[in-house]
Amino acid sequence: MKKNIVIIGTGGTIAGKASSAAETLHYTSAILSINSLIQEIPEIHRTAHVTGEQLSQIDSCDMTYDIWLQLAARVNELLAFNEVDGIVITHGTDTLEETAYFLNLVVQSQKPVVLVGAMRPVTAMSADGPMNLYNAVTLAANDKSIGKGVLVALNDTMNCSREVTKTNTMLQDSFQAPDLGYLGYIQGGIPYFYRLPARRHTICSEFDCRGITDLPKVEIIYGYVDSSPIIAEAAVKAGAKGIVYAGLGNGNMSHSIREGLINIEKQGVVIVRSTRVSSGIVTRNGAIHDDEYHFVVSDTLSPQKARILLMLALLTTNDPVEIQRMFWEY
Numbered sequence: 456m457k458k459n460i461v462i463i464g465t466g467g468t469i470a471g472k473a474s475s476a477a478e479t480l481h482y483t484s485a486i487l488s489i490n491s492l493i494q495e496i497p498e499i500h501r502t503a504h505v506t507g508e509q510l511s512q513i514d515s516c517d518m519t520y521d522i523w524l525q526l527a528a529r530v531n532e533l534l535a536f537n538e539v540d541g542i543v544i545t546h547g548t549d550t551l552e553e554t555a556y557f558l559n560l561v562v563q564s565q566k567p568v569v570l571v572g573a574m575r576p577v578t579a580m581s582a583d584g585p586m587n588l589y590n591a592v593t594l595a596a597n598d599k600s601i602g603k604g605v606l607v608a609l610n611d612t613m614n615c616s617r618e619v620t621k622t623n624t625m626l627q628d629s630f631q632a633p634d635l636g637y638l639g640y641i642q643g644g645i646p647y648f649y650r651l652p653a654r655r656h657t658i659c660s661e662f663d664c665r666g667i668t669d670l671p672k673v674e675i676i677y678g679y680v681d682s683s684p685i686i687a688e689a690a691v692k693a694g695a696k697g698i699v700y701a702g703l704g705n706g707n708m709s710h711s712i713r714e715g716l717i718n719i720e721k722q723g724v725v726i727v728r729s730t731r732v733s734s735g736i737v738t739r740n741g742a743i744h745d746d747e748y749h750f751v752v753s754d755t756l757s758p759q760k761a762r763i764l765l766m767l768a769l770l771t772t773n774d775p776v777e778i779q780r781m782f783w784e785y
């Protein structure tokens with residue numbers, strides 16, 4: 456029995472066109488509709504009954520909370536229908552990992568949800584989009600993908616949305632999980648899984664964005680030599696309810712940043728210590744006394760994913776103890 460897969464188009468390079476086949480740098484992204492992309496891959500219909508719908512038509516640099524909330528609502532609505540077995544979302548690669556992790560926390564279904572993008576426009580020689588999309592549909596249509604959380608499929612591999620990140624500005628093997636490795640491979644239309652996501656996601660998640668029209672403001676500040684807290688202070692003045700510090704090494708910080716963040720925390724703003732380093736755990740109460748300063752550590756989440764978890768956490772609490780629990784669980 457063929458599965459019913461809905462492909463939701465949001466834009467990106469996977470829907471991009473250039474003026475020549477040799478052109479991979481200068482192109483217009485998000486120009487082709489999802490239905491025209493599906494038409495280019497007749498083989499896709501061998502693996503599933505596929506229908507397309509367009510949710511947005513943007514470069515993923517322009518992704519917004521508003522589109523995220525619409526996307527989450529539509530994914531949840533579609534997956535509640537018995538006739539829908541899984542969802543594929545086409546997305547620009549620049550913020551794909553963020554949308555994937557956001558959905559991983561708010562989708563209320565075990566059914567497969569797969570995000571897919573491309574590093575080259577459709578018109579390029581060796582365009583990666585069509586095969587990526589074909590693979591994403593085979594992944595979403597496979598029973599082994601049920602209950603694995605929101606997945607990301609590019610370059611014949613699949614990754615957990617919690618761990619995957621864009622590691623290269625241009626190469627086709629850009630999407631990797633530097634800490635923990637791929638979840639598996641997709642070859643010959645078959646997904647091969649080698650491990651499971653260990654953290655809470657989708658139907659086991661406590662986060663619910665139904666009825667929400669906006670998300671709390673959380674900003675990221677970056678650690679570097681001789682950095683000062685002025686950017687964090689400006690963010691708080693502009694209404695930030697949380698600050699993620701993309702710290703040095705193990706989430707470390709200068710005296711100046713530490714004093715600034717301690718003051719900001721005293722105003723009720725939640726501080727999460729993460730790292731600008733691409734892999735590893737940020738240790739609680741290591742060199743920084745998190746218990747004393749009421750800081751939260753990001754575990755292995757990148758700053759951009761720590762920000763998403765913090766935004767969702769802030770919908771229900773600003774207690775750093777409770778938020779730290781969430782960072783250990785998701």
Ligand SMILES: NC(=O)C[C@H](N)C(=O)O
Nearest residue numbers: 467468514515547548549
């Ligand atoms: N490869 C891509 O999709 C990059 C593009 N700027 C986007 O994120 O929409």
